[in-house]
Amino acid sequence: MNKITILIHCKDQPGIIASVTNFIANKGGNIVYIDQHVDREQNIFFMRLESEFSTELLSTDAFKIAFKETLADRFEMKWRIYSSEIKPxxxxxxxxxxxxxxxxxxxxxxxxxxxxxxxxxxxxxxxxxxxxxxxxxxxxxxxxxxxxxxxxxxxxxxxxxxxxxxxxxxxxxxxxxxxxxxxxxxxxxxxxxxxxxxxxxxxxxxxxxxxxxxxxxxxxxxxxxxxxxxxxxxxxxxxxxxxxxxxxxxxxxxxxxxxxxxxxxxxxxxxxxxxxxxxxxxxx
Amino acid sequence: MNKITILIHCKDQPGIIASVTNFIANKGGNIVYIDQHVDREQNIFFMRLESEFSTELLSTDAFKIAFKETLADRFEMKWRIYSSEIKPxxxxxxxxxxxxxxxxxxxxxxxxxxxxxxxxxxxxxxxxxxxxxxxxxxxxxxxxxxxxxxxxxxxxxxxxxxxxxxxxxxxxxxxxxxxxxxxxxxxxxxxxxxxxxxxxxxxxxxxxxxxxxxxxxxxxxxxxxxxxxxxxxxxxxxxxxxxxxxxxxxxxxxxxxxxxxxxxxxxxxxxxxxxxxxxxxxxx
Amino acid sequence: MNKITILIHCKDQPGIIASVTNFIANKGGNIVYIDQHVDREQNIFFMRLESEFSTELLSTDAFKIAFKETLADRFEMKWRIYSSEIKPxxxxxxxxxxxxxxxxxxxxxxxxxxxxxxxxxxxxxxxxxxxxxxxxxxxxxxxxxxxxxxxxxxxxxxxxxxxxxxxxxxxxxxxxxxxxxxxxxxxxxxxxxxxxxxxxxxxxxxxxxxxxxxxxxxxxxxxxxxxxxxxxxxxxxxxxxxxxxxxxxxxxxxxxxxxxxxxxxxxxxxxxxxxxxxxxxxxx
Amino acid sequence: MNKITILIHCKDQPGIIASVTNFIANKGGNIVYIDQHVDREQNIFFMRLESEFSTELLSTDAFKIAFKETLADRFEMKWRIYSSEIKPxxxxxxxxxxxxxxxxxxxxxxxxxxxxxxxxxxxxxxxxxxxxxxxxxxxxxxxxxxxxxxxxxxxxxxxxxxxxxxxxxxxxxxxxxxxxxxxxxxxxxxxxxxxxxxxxxxxxxxxxxxxxxxxxxxxxxxxxxxxxxxxxxxxxxxxxxxxxxxxxxxxxxxxxxxxxxxxxxxxxxxxxxxxxxxxxxxxx
Missing domain, CATH: 3.40.50.170 (Formyl transferase, N-terminal domain)
Incomplete structure (x- = not known):
């Protein structure tokens, strides 16, 4: 099992949460943790997700590319994606x-x-x-x-x-x-x-x-x-x-x-x- | 603007978060708060969401019925839905x-x-x-x-x-x-x-x-x-x-x-x- | 029963505590609380005492005069004396x-x-x-x-x-x-x-x-x-x-x-x- | 310089503080710390003192004997006396x-x-x-x-x-x-x-x-x-x-x-x- 942690921030706008959770579901991932915060002074949206994927189905690198193309560019996100397989x-x-x-x-x-x-x-x-x-x-x-x-x-x-x-x-x-x-x-x-x-x-x-x-x-x-x-x-x-x-x-x-x-x-x-x-x- | 708060718990199982966020997006709602917890001892999933809907588009009662039929029955959820228009x-x-x-x-x-x-x-x-x-x-x-x-x-x-x-x-x-x-x-x-x-x-x-x-x-x-x-x-x-x-x-x-x-x-x-x-x- | 509270500070020097407690004993008072502090940076001694006197034996004013003459002048104390009979x-x-x-x-x-x-x-x-x-x-x-x-x-x-x-x-x-x-x-x-x-x-x-x-x-x-x-x-x-x-x-x-x-x-x-x-x- | 720490408890009664501080002054000691507590439920008096003595003037053992004879027996105290020269x-x-x-x-x-x-x-x-x-x-x-x-x-x-x-x-x-x-x-x-x-x-x-x-x-x-x-x-x-x-x-x-x-x-x-x-x- 590969656990992937995603950190995102971008301008707040409708539909981000649904789009991201949808994307992960489509990739076969199960979301095990989701938390978000909106800074209303500066209108910035922050989110952290942890999702589990069966290892054979997903490479972290491929996931990053798909995430960038499907979501990050669209919402103009700053994002980081980490695999639990690698310790800092x-x-x-x-x-x-x-x-x-x-x-x-x-x-x-x-x-x-x-x-x-x-x-x-x-x-x-x-x-x-x-x-x-x-x-x-x-x-x-x-x-x-x-x-x-x-x-x-x-x-x-x-x-x-x-x-x-x-x-x-x-x-x-x-x-x-x-x-x-x-x-x-x-x-x-x-x-x-x-x-x-x-x-x-x-x-x-x-x-x-x-x-x-x-x-x-x-x-x-x-x-x-x-x-x-x-x-x-x-x-x-x-x-x-x-x-x-x-x-x-x-x-x-x-x-x-x-x-x-x-x-x-x-x-x-x-x-x-x-x-x-x-x-x-x-x-x- | 009608703000609806949803509280859910049910047996933990893949796909809940994506299904719920999807449902809200389809109803025209914007999720402004989401938080979840999994009790791993008892395998129970808990979630709290706040979503905003334009008032003309949605009655709370109709939302409840749709929620029950589309989601609650499927995942065997215990759920409560509150409108911000009514103070306890x-x-x-x-x-x-x-x-x-x-x-x-x-x-x-x-x-x-x-x-x-x-x-x-x-x-x-x-x-x-x-x-x-x-x-x-x-x-x-x-x-x-x-x-x-x-x-x-x-x-x-x-x-x-x-x-x-x-x-x-x-x-x-x-x-x-x-x-x-x-x-x-x-x-x-x-x-x-x-x-x-x-x-x-x-x-x-x-x-x-x-x-x-x-x-x-x-x-x-x-x-x-x-x-x-x-x-x-x-x-x-x-x-x-x-x-x-x-x-x-x-x-x-x-x-x-x-x-x-x-x-x-x-x-x-x-x-x-x-x-x-x-x-x-x-x-x- | 008259309870008198004494607050003192002066240059730290040997014998203060014994002199003050002695003075109160001689006046017929019973010390019910004593606490002191020495600021070693500045060499200042602080003390707070509460003593009980039977009312017929002592007027607060007479006590103050005796305190000043016997102790305060000798140790160059800054001092305040309060009777419990008067609320601030x-x-x-x-x-x-x-x-x-x-x-x-x-x-x-x-x-x-x-x-x-x-x-x-x-x-x-x-x-x-x-x-x-x-x-x-x-x-x-x-x-x-x-x-x-x-x-x-x-x-x-x-x-x-x-x-x-x-x-x-x-x-x-x-x-x-x-x-x-x-x-x-x-x-x-x-x-x-x-x-x-x-x-x-x-x-x-x-x-x-x-x-x-x-x-x-x-x-x-x-x-x-x-x-x-x-x-x-x-x-x-x-x-x-x-x-x-x-x-x-x-x-x-x-x-x-x-x-x-x-x-x-x-x-x-x-x-x-x-x-x-x-x-x-x-x-x- | 020998620093002696005294711990005392006994039945609460008038005159204890003055007697103890007097005793120490008479022995040539300077009290550097004094704190006391009265348990009013049980009518027990507790005190802790630290006093400094020049070493040539006092042996801890002689002090203990004098303390016992002059004070402890009179007030029926439980007491402990420690010298700072000995680490526990x-x-x-x-x-x-x-x-x-x-x-x-x-x-x-x-x-x-x-x-x-x-x-x-x-x-x-x-x-x-x-x-x-x-x-x-x-x-x-x-x-x-x-x-x-x-x-x-x-x-x-x-x-x-x-x-x-x-x-x-x-x-x-x-x-x-x-x-x-x-x-x-x-x-x-x-x-x-x-x-x-x-x-x-x-x-x-x-x-x-x-x-x-x-x-x-x-x-x-x-x-x-x-x-x-x-x-x-x-x-x-x-x-x-x-x-x-x-x-x-x-x-x-x-x-x-x-x-x-x-x-x-x-x-x-x-x-x-x-x-x-x-x-x-x-x-x-």
Whole structure:
């Protein structure tokens, strides 16, 4: 059985749902999941479908061609089609913090994540033993002001060689360049340790402490040119009081960061996220 | 424009989604919302659709007949079809607590609720002034051991006379009888002041205090024969500590009860709840 | 029995707790609650005590004098002492939104709030019927660009005449002037409909919608000269999705605003809030 | 500097706070933290203090003797006194699930936990590699019906030899015997994968799924003779919907279990928990 996931968005107009469901029925597919959303401010229609086909009847490539000719051109759709036979490949970028790394690798190990991790890149050597324990290749690519471009070329080479689908910055403490962002649009996931848009930039827990907030948060988002301003995938929060020091906020925040980043990884790798106009549509 | 909402459940089988969407397209309707769920344990398919039709083209009654003949019989569906032109009628049953009453009437007054409240019934006279303020007819129907059956007959008479669609027990402190339940199956919403199934029955805050829980809750559910065991519609919780007295739990709980009950009322009146096998499917 | 609540802050130094508890014991008081906090960044000590005295033995005024001479001068304390015999007086400022008003008056009516509400001021006449229902004097003081100063003088007159202790802006849609703020420092509570410091200023739900956040919030804070930048008393949040319109955010936000504002009112009127350096210490 | 933590409970009576703070001042100590609670139902007074002493002036043992003679006997206190110089020793009992183990060892490694872990015991060999990675001695003690008593004797021997202060059952899938419980009263922490008292016993996620709850939870508690009925230390919850399968509940629950168990470990090892009458007082 081949399961195909279709993500569509286009201008809202009558008849889309019926046309798409009809097309799938005609191809011999059975729709097992359908969800849609209409952005009424911008008049955009979004849809996500999962359909099952008996493998002998359908090649994914043939399906894509037929879909394009029959539907996508007619409704002027932006579309993506994935086969469940292929797992997405994720590259992990890390620095010195290990909590998100342990969390993601623990889930990966236990089979909770539907993806492959061909390698880990770090600008520091410190966390190599963890990568070794989990038997994942680790590349130490130091980044200094002078070597930034060279380092990035090494990164890009690895990403291309391993046909990486998306990148996760698990508390990677370097700003990624425009070049990388433009090669992986809406495919680089960052975890920011605040409830965005509050406390953009460096040291958000220090800012939260100074402002005296009663709740702190963490935000996973796609990386765009503007710092911490990309489409938000997930957020979570926890209560704090006057009795918590900055160190306490950092410790409590680590638990948020882990959960919020792993949620984003799961949503992205299960193809449940669509991006439009710097916002996400998250299907359930 | 007539908006029709369709709720369906039946044995899961290939082709349902395509058939239904096709049927609506053929009738000239535009699907503006579709959501579905498959219960894989029991192999049951659930769907909710909203479709828009130009009013001159379609009567709701004719649509129902065509739907039944073309689809419902073929797939052996249980189904309900509602027109947006008709608001559901809700009867409020209360006793002496006023917090849920204020909350519901405040929302009703501000236009937040898509329903009508033809009357309020109470077994006590205390809250009549609130009903008067909001200009809603108030019927005082005392209930004693001896008058229970007579009281219920009066209630039923009012419910039928006003063609009530569903009943909300807003901290109504009487157990409703089998007769009423069987006339309004999955149409009587109760608010229970605990996180069910913990603390079934009377005085749940006292039990929560005694057990020393760190979180208390409230649960809205449909009333069934078995006490506090009907299908759960919504739940919410809040943290408590050793420093909270029973009175504190009761006060904090009131805020939960209000939110959880009004959520249930909104979900039910917007036809977003389906019940199967004592559980709910809640559409977004 | 006279219950006295003492709030203290001063430079942290050894011996404060022992000296204060000793002093109370010597006066014949029994300490029934003690809580303290040390802000280690700024080296400031905060304490809140509740002590019970038999009434014949102690006048609050005499206690204050002795406290000042024996302790406050020695440790250079800022201090406040309240007797449980006197309830704080709260003035309500409103405009056209009724949800916070209903919520506060409902709680007031049921005895949940330990305070008096001598009157309500509004710049619009719309909500007068609600004040009438709850039998609270209502003053309609319109505010236009030209009459702003005159209106404020009327407000001040009422506040002074009724010896108001603190003011609650329950979605009052006017910026209060420096004059009022300086007369009631850390005594004017506002509810802002966002998770501050995100979305300062007007139309925060619109901004939240535009940014695509997955969680919205509300914040109660003391009013200071800088807009929405005063000390935060309480915050709460709720999840939203791409499917929520701006109208949905506004509706969901109303429930947050009610809870967060009434929490702030309870904390303030129970003398559980201390302010230092634009942050609050909230005692339990 | 020696920091001493004192935990006290006794019948509530006037003068306790002043007497204790006085005693510490006389011994040359500076109180840096004080918190108290009165259980008014049972008339019990609880207090937790932290005081700093210059090391040359005070031995912990001498302090204990003086405390007993001067205060504890007089007020008939139950009391415990700890020096910050000694870290508590925790034994980890595990079986086959690794999520709580990874979480605790990750925190231990990063210095977040104020304790020592002399060894891990498991009835299965599967997770030995994780213990090895973290360089913690691992004892495989299989448990079968026939060897249960023998296995427990081996456990007790290890516990005594290493002077273990408390035991954490990190998803240990065996019921511990009365013998072990009586040797470590309120010193064995278990994580139960439900929101107790709902879903006591085996397979709580299956029961939660069957009941159709909208929120699931996890509970850390001290182990007592009665199954899952010991004093609750911490609880947390997360929302679920009809769309979540039992497998989804299990996966979401793992994240709760980790957080709730590590919170309990932190509270216990920082001596912030007191137990009375099967309930906990948790100091902040």
């Amino acid at each position: 490949k994720m590259a992990l970028f890390i620095s010195k913090y290990d909590h998100c790394l342990y969390d993601l690798l623990g889930r990966y190990n236990s089979g909770e994540l539907n993806l492959e991790i061909p390698f880990i890149i770090s600008n520091h050597i410190d966390l190599k033993p963890i990568a070794d324990n989990f038997k994942i290749p680790f590349y130490h690519i130091p980044v200094t002001k002078d070597t930034k471009e060279e380092a990035e070329n090494k990164q890009l080479e690895l990403l291309e060689k391993h046909q990486i689908d998306f990148i996760v910055l698990a508390r990677y403490m370097q700003i990624v360049s425009s070049k990388l962002i433009s090669k992986y649009p809406n495919k680089i996931i960052n975890i920011h340790h605040s409830f965005l848009p509050a406390f953009v930039g460096a040291k958000p827990y220090h800012s939260a402490f100074k402002r005296g907030v009663k709740i702190i948060g963490a935000t996973s988002h796609y990386v765009t040119e503007e710092l911490d301003a990309g489409p938000i995938i997930d957020q979570d929060v926890t209560r704090v009081t006057h009795a918590h020091s900055i160190q306490d906020l950092i410790a409590k925040g680590r638990d948020l960061e882990k959960i919020v980043l792993s949620n984003a990884v799961k949503l992205h790798s299960n193809r449940k996220v669509m991006v439009f106009n710097n916002k996400t549509v998250i299907f359930s | 009628k809700m009867a409020l049953f209360i006793s002496k607590y006023d917090h849920c009453l204020y909350d519901l009437l405040g929302r009703y007054n501000s236009g937040e609720l898509n329903l009508e409240i033809p009357f309020i019934i109470s077994n006590h006279i205390d809250l009549k002034p609130i009903a008067d303020n909001f200009k809603i007819p108030f019927y005082h129907i005392p209930v004693t051991k001896d008058t229970k059956e007579e009281a219920e007959n009066k209630q039923l008479e009012l419910l039928e006379k006003h063609q009530i669609d569903f009943i909300v027990l807003a901290r109504y402190m009487q157990i409703v009888s089998s007769k009423l339940i069987s006339k309004y199956p999955n149409k009587i919403i109760n608010i229970h002041h605990s996180f069910l199934p913990a603390f079934v029955g009377a005085k749940p805050y006292h039990s929560a205090f005694k057990r020393g829980v760190k979180i208390i809750g409230a649960t809205s559910h449909y009333v069934t024969e078995e006490l506090d065991a009907g299908p759960i519609i919504d739940q919410d919780v809040t943290r408590v500590t050793h420093a909270h007295s029973i009175q504190d739990l009761i006060a904090k709980g009131r805020d939960l009860e209000k939110i959880v009950l009004s959520n249930a009322v909104k979900l039910h009146s917007n036809r977003k709840v389906m019940v199967f096998n004592n559980k709910t499917v809640i559409f977004s | 007086k709260m003035a309500l400022f409103i405009s056209k939104y009724d949800h916070c008003l209903y919520d506060l008056l409902g709680r007031y009516n049921s005895g949940e709030l330990n305070l008096e509400i001598p009157f309500i001021i509004s710049n619009h006449i719309d909500l007068k019927p609600i004040a009438d229902n709850f039998k609270i004097p209502f003053y309609h003081i319109p505010v236009t660009k030209d009459t702003k100063e005159e209106a404020e003088n009327k407000q001040l007159e009422l506040l002074e005449k009724h010896q108001i202790d603190f003011i609650v802006l329950a979605r009052y849609m006017q910026i209060v002037s420096s004059k009022l703020i300086s007369k009631y420092p850390n005594k004017i509570i506002n509810i802002h409909h966002s998770f501050l410091p995100a979305f300062v200023g007007a139309k925060p739900y619109h901004s939240a919608f535009k940014r695509g956040v997955k969680i919205i919030g509300a914040t109660s804070h003391y009013v200071t000269e800088e807009l929405d930048a005063g000390p935060i008393i309480d915050q709460d949040v709720t999840r939203v999705t791409h499917a929520h319109s701006i109208q949905d955010l506004i509706a969901k936000g109303r429930d947050l605003e009610k809870i967060v504002l009434s929490n702030a009112v309870k904390l303030h009127s129970n003398r559980k809030v201390m302010v230092f350096n634009n942050k609050t210490v909230i005692f339990s | 020793k925790m034994a980890l009992f595990i079986s086959k699930y690794d999520h709580c183990l990874y979480d605790l060892l990750g925190r231990y490694n990063s210095g977040e936990l104020n304790l020592e872990i002399p060894f891990i015991i498991s009835n299965h060999i599967d997770l030995k590699p994780i213990a090895d990675n973290f360089k913690i001695p691992f004892y495989h003690i299989p448990v079968t019906k026939d060897t249960k008593e023998e296995a427990e004797n081996k456990q007790l021997e290890l516990l005594e030899k290493h002077q273990i202060d408390f035991i954490v059952l990190a998803r240990y899938m065996q019921i511990v015997s009365s013998k072990l419980i009586s040797k470590y009263p309120n010193k064995i922490i278990n994580i139960h994968h439900s929101f107790l008292p709902a879903f006591v016993g085996a397979k709580p996620y299956h029961s939660a799924f069957k009941r159709g709850v909208k929120i699931i939870g996890a509970t850390s508690h001290y182990v007592t003779e009665e199954l899952d009925a010991g004093p609750i230390i911490d609880q947390d919850v997360t929302r679920v919907t009809h769309a979540h399968s039992i497998q989804d509940l299990i996966a979401k629950g793992r994240d709760l279990e980790k957080i709730v168990l590590s919170n309990a470990v932190k509270l216990h090892s920082n001596r912030k928990v007191m137990v009375f009458n099967n309930k906990t007082v948790i100091f902040s």
